[in-house]
Each structure stands twice: as C-alpha cells, then as structure tokens.
Amino acid sequence: VNISLDSLRPDRFEEITRRRGLDKVLRAIDDACDAFDYSSSSSSSSAPLNGDRRGRVKVNCVVMRDFNDDELGDFVDLTRDRDLDVRF
DSSP states (O other): OEEEOOOSSHHHHHHHHSSOOHHHHHHHHHHHHHHTOOTTOOSGGGSOTTTTSOOOOEEEOOOOTTTTGGGHHHHHHHHHHSSOEEEO
16 A cells, blocks of 8 residues: 655645645554554464565655655654555
C-alpha cells in the first residue's frame, strides 16, 4: 500500500491538499499497518498474498525546502511505532 503524505502538521496538510483530513490519513495508515500484521494469527488463511514477503505500507513524502523539510524527523518517528517504510 502506497500513501502520499507531505506533512504531518494539520495547517500544512490543509495548505497542500486544500482540505482538512490529516487525522483520516493517519488513521488509514494505522489501519493499513494493522491489516498487514500477520503476527497475531498462525492460520494459513492469514498468510500474505505475495508469498514469503509480508505486505508493506509505504508513506511517500516529497520534501520541499523551507516548507516541510523541518518535518523529516517527524516522518522518521512514524516508523518507531508502526511497521511501515517512509520514502523521501
């Protein structure tokens, strides 16, 4: 699952997207991470569809100088509590 997200700050998110909804995007990221969590079940029906590899949640972020480049650490922090990749 690929999710594009260029800011973790509500005001910047609104400026980029011209709408509110950062909380919905963050909830969708958590839901996607939960959907790919196979550790809680040992049945073969919960095995990943792509063979030995688990599905991955990837957050794509376009870094813009003097706009969101101060949020790089915040995006890295997303990976501490969630099983996802952040790509810049």
